[in-house]
Amino acid sequence: MKKNLALLSLSLGIALINPVRSAIAQVPTIAPIPITPNNSTEPLPPPLEAINVGTCKSPSRCLGWDEQIWDTKGKRGDKQALLASIDNSLRYLQTDKAVSAYQNYPIQEITLDRVRRSLIRFRQLVVNSKSPAQLQSAVRREFVFYKSVGSDGKGTVKFTAYYEPVYTASRTQTPIYKYPLYQLPANFDQWAKPHPKRIDLEGKNGLLGEKSPLRGLEMFWFRNRLDAYLIHIQGSAQLKLTDGTTTSVGFAGGTDYPWTSIGKELIKNGKLKRENATMPGIISYFNRNPQDLNEYLPLWERFIFFKETNGESASGSIGVPVTAERSIATDKSLMPPGALALIHGSFPYPKIGGALESRQVNRFVLDQDTGSAIKTPGRVDYFMGTGSLAGSRAGITGSTGNLYYLLLKE
Secondary structure, three states: OEOOHHHEOOEEEEOOOEOOOEEEEOOOOOOOOOOOOOOOOOOOOOOEEEEOOOOOOOHHHOOOOOHHHOOEOOEOOOHHHHHHHHHHHHHHOOOHHHHHHHHOOOOOOOOHHHHHHHHHHHHHHHHHOOOHHHHHHHHHHHEEEEEEOEOOOOOEEEEEEEEEOEEEEEOOOOOOOOEEEEEOOOOHHHOOOOOOOHHHHHOOOOOOHHHOOOOOOEEEEEOOHHHHHHHHHHOEEEEEEOOOOEEEEEEEEEOOOOOOOHHHHHHHOOOOOHHHOOHHHHHHHHHHOHHHHHHHHHHOOOOEEEEEOOOOOOEOOOOOEOOOOOEEEOOOOOOOOOOEEEEEEEEEEEOOOOOEEEEEEEEEEEEEEOOOOOOOOOEEEEEEEEOHHHHHHHHOOOEEEEEEEEEEOO
């Protein structure tokens, strides 16, 4: 899903379940590690460092305490989802793509075989453990914790979140459903660069129609331009069609332009305060000021193409489905694809009555996605799932914390 999915946290700037992911809303408050041209032959510092987790006197406050796996207080745990996510990573590690990725991985002791063995052993521990404390104890005993150096060299990681939206759409254009998604042109690989910009392909108002170079490639039509645009950011979506059927779309390709954060532009122009530049805040702004869509949406010049996926779950950049609250997106030029990880940070959870509250948690996750806005060791995009609640949670996620990769002790 290449992370364009990210809208969320949106800094409207987040991770695509495959393309851009980070897209609209979030305006990260943590500065990334400065990127300067590397003209020397000196290797870059490693993105991960093995640490000593020490002893644990209060298990529920120590690394590795993940109570969500088990049924608690009348709420079902997600053990089966976690096991399925592990299996997805194990399937990826059997591919030629995985072999290629690990051949050049910068940390010598993190190999494909060690990642695979670590997943197999962790899976056994999840199946056999009867409580968070039992799993935590085994993991701390058997695994090495490799901590991300973060955005500051001290381990600070900025967490955002993304989700898979559900929208109403039509297979045919009508006076109401008039904003299209497009399939990938058959000759896209032959397009000359620089590619056409967003405004060249859909027009300033999104209604270039018969004059668009993409005429005839329309797949689905939406009644709201922002809906179609957000799918570009998210990279995939589940669709409820006007004929009563359902389907889905996923990322098929995109033009070659960098990410532009609409949230940052709205802040810069005094349209929104920084604290309101979340996904819900940005959507609310455009609902109140629809005339500004024509000014701000074309600022992100990249254009995303889609394929119909017939209701399949969203998939990450490594080619396997992403799992709600068990998949993350990171910079795959730095982090080990498919590997077992642990995130420690603050995320929104629903309370009785529907309101969201922030909770500091540990979650075992699998690194299965990436995004054009997810760069440096200091960025992680967390997949919240599908639908409105996942979107509400993703839209206000924006905390700092820590990221660890777990590898069996040698």
